[in-house]
Amino acid sequence: MDKYFIIDFDSTLTRVEAMDLLASISLEGKPQKVAAEAKIKELTDLGMNGEISFRDSLKDRLLLLEANKSHLPQLINALKDQVSVSFQRNTEFFATYSDKIYVISNGFKEYIEPIVTSLGVLPDHIFANELVFDEKGNVTGFDENNPLSKDGGKAEVIRALDLDGDIYVIGDGHNDYEIKAAGLANRFYAFTENVSREKVMEKADHIAPSLDEVLFVNKIASAISYPKNRIKVLLLENVHPMGVALLENEGFSVEVYPAGLDEDELCEKIKGISILGIRSKTQVTQKVIENANRLMAIGAFCIGTNQIDLDACQDKGIAVFNAPFSNTRSVVELALGSIIMLIRNIFDKSILMHHGKWDKSASGSREIRGKKLGIIGYGNIGAQLSVVAESIGMDVYYYDAEEKLALGNATKVESMEALLKTADVVTLHVDGRVENTNIITEKEFNLMKDGVIFLNLSRGHVVDIPALKAAIKSKKVAGCAIDVFPKEPKSNNDPFESELRGLPNTILTPHIGGSTEEAQVNIGQFVPARIMDYINTGTTTNSVNFPNLQLPRLQNAHRLIHIHKNVPGIIAKINQLFAQHEINIVGQYLKTNEKIGYVITDIDKAYPNDLIKSLRDIDHTIKFRVLY
Numbered sequence: 001m002d003k004y005f006i007i008d009f010d011s012t013l014t015r016v017e018a019m020d021l022l023a024s025i026s027l028e029g030k031p032q033k034v035a036a037e038a039k040i041k042e043l044t045d046l047g048m049n050g051e052i053s054f055r056d057s058l059k060d061r062l063l064l065l066e067a068n069k070s071h072l073p074q075l076i077n078a079l080k081d082q083v084s085v086s087f088q089r090n091t092e093f094f095a096t097y098s099d100k101i102y103v104i105s106n107g108f109k110e111y112i113e114p115i116v117t118s119l120g121v122l123p124d125h126i127f128a129n130e131l132v133f134d135e136k137g138n139v140t141g142f143d144e145n146n147p148l149s150k151d152g153g154k155a156e157v158i159r160a161l162d163l164d165g166d167i168y169v170i171g172d173g174h175n176d177y178e179i180k181a182a183g184l185a186n187r188f189y190a191f192t193e194n195v196s197r198e199k200v201m202e203k204a205d206h207i208a209p210s211l212d213e214v215l216f217v218n219k220i221a222s223a224i225s226y227p228k229n230r231i232k233v234l235l236l237e238n239v240h241p242m243g244v245a246l247l248e249n250e251g252f253s254v255e256v257y258p259a260g261l262d263e264d265e266l267c268e269k270i271k272g273i274s275i276l277g278i279r280s281k282t283q284v285t286q287k288v289i290e291n292a293n294r295l296m297a298i299g300a301f302c303i304g305t306n307q308i309d310l311d312a313c314q315d316k317g318i319a320v321f322n323a324p325f326s327n328t329r330s331v332v333e334l335a336l337g338s339i340i341m342l343i344r345n346i347f348d349k350s351i352l353m354h355h356g357k358w359d360k361s362a363s364g365s366r367e368i369r370g371k372k373l374g375i376i377g378y379g380n381i382g383a384q385l386s387v388v389a390e391s392i393g394m395d396v397y398y399y400d401a402e403e404k405l406a407l408g409n410a411t412k413v414e415s416m417e418a419l420l421k422t423a424d425v426v427t428l429h430v431d432g433r434v435e436n437t438n439i440i441t442e443k444e445f446n447l448m449k450d451g452v453i454f455l456n457l458s459r460g461h462v463v464d465i466p467a468l469k470a471a472i473k474s475k476k477v478a479g480c481a482i483d484v485f486p487k488e489p490k491s492n493n494d495p496f497e498s499e500l501r502g503l504p505n506t507i508l509t510p511h512i513g514g515s516t517e518e519a520q521v522n523i524g525q526f527v528p529a530r531i532m533d534y535i536n537t538g539t540t541t542n543s544v545n546f547p548n549l550q551l552p553r554l555q556n557a558h559r560l561i562h563i564h565k566n567v568p569g570i571i572a573k574i575n576q577l578f579a580q581h582e583i584n585i586v587g588q589y590l591k592t593n594e595k596i597g598y599v600i601t602d603i604d605k606a607y608p609n610d611l612i613k614s615l616r617d618i619d620h621t622i623k624f625r626v627l628y
Ligand SMILES: NC(=O)c1ccc[n+]([C@@H]2O[C@H](COP(=O)([O-])OP(=O)(O)OC[C@H]3O[C@@H](n4cnc5c(N)ncnc54)[C@H](O)[C@@H]3O)[C@@H](O)[C@H]2O)c1
Pocket: 303, 304, 305, 324, 327, 328, 331, 376, 377, 378, 379, 380, 381, 382, 399, 400, 401, 402, 404, 429, 430, 431, 432, 436, 439, 457, 458, 459, 483, 484, 511, 512, 513, 514, 515
């Protein structure tokens, strides 16, 4: 049985309602523009939702437009840029099925025809209304004999076409559903790439967030192997709206949740999820990974990745990305600000003021100029703090477990003990690996100078909290700023418990070192970009657990991704299979790390399904994916 596709124009084939665009052109510079545009939009929605008769909606809109023939070229030009993204990428569909595709619209042929014929729709497969002009070219109305100017007009046109086959209607409006209601279509796809109308969606046989979805369910070759709307993304812990929007704009189905989830909750939620986005709270454990039946990538919308079981992810072929530089400056600024506040005892003085006490004295207040700053962990944050602190006069010393080049006049110290004995201010910027648990205990506090200022903005578990409390109480530590805690509340609604509450000259902050607008916007852009690169091209740049490969996007080729355990002979087996199927490899990229191998193969012709099965069946395969 042949399949015919009936496609709507406004807000389906194009991203906009053409009459809204025409209004903004024809009313340009006129005082009534804003009010008329709003009214036109309202009338469009009422008509599309089936709340007023279509004919009334059309008439009233035309009256408001004040359009002229001379506005049409500008409108057509603007519409060319507004073809819906999934239609733009599926020109192949229009070429292959041109005799089966009809565009039936209640809009106007004058602007629809030039747009849809350029996509490959045949001129005699376009049905739409026609404008009527006066001798000055002003639009005075529409051809009232055209069936599409009447309610139920689309059904009438289809009836007259008398197509012999199944009829599938793709549209965003109630008038598209009416074709099905009239018994003239087999399926109605509510098209939601541009607008989602509840009243239309509830009538649909299937909701199609893109043309790829329609092609996928009809087993028609699409520009992408798997519709993106089928890729589910779960974003936890208040990921910045910028990140949410980027992933939504890519076409993924995105679910957001403001807090973290505990292990059991996440084990449930993770099922069916392809991309998980978290920050520092959510623990992605081995058990969570075992429950992740579709997970391809995790985005840590932060720097630290110690909350993720990276080995478990690697074993399952799940790539993990983070934002290694996006919030470093914010942490540095908070560290420096805290040092100044602590060395002047500002917080306690401020609390006294709030209680009506005036304590004007210089006792115990010092400048930071010339003081020795001891940085433990000279990575991205430690090194940046070194430069900024030096620029305002601190004398910088650092200790790192690895060989790190000194920036500016900073002095490298060979052991943590030596650093602790030297510094007036000790600040921790180590990563959160398990081995760093309790690297600062009573013993380390005892090595520090009396009256030391102490900061931890790295990870909570690196400091023994009872030992810190004792050091503050004994005045060994004269002031401290702690931003991270061994146990942090899951959300802003949960209470904060800590032995450090109520101690003198102790700044406690709710893990906000990296929480600035600037940092969150940076992270919100950076992490989705890495994830989309990975999903779209296979690029793994900046992945923290996958071999890093940067790949070009190819035209006219298929890209196959094979992730396997790093054992000898796999690449030979892959290439043997291509040779057996006489498939020409146009590009191949391989990179391994200790545990896994990551191979991308670009091939230049259609591949048989049994090749895919054989590639999946190679021993030690972890994951296989046809990218396009
Ligand atoms: N408070 C916040 O909001 C916030 C924001 C961003 C980052 N962080 C945390 O800050 C820390 C530092 O971040 P980064 O981007 O600079 O990390 P990084 O990986 O660039 O640097 C960490 C450095 O610590 C060194 N190191 C690790 N263990 C050590 C040890 N025991 N002794 C000495 N050196 C050691 C490493 O060699 C590395 O040079 C991380 O724990 C990160 O999660 C916190």
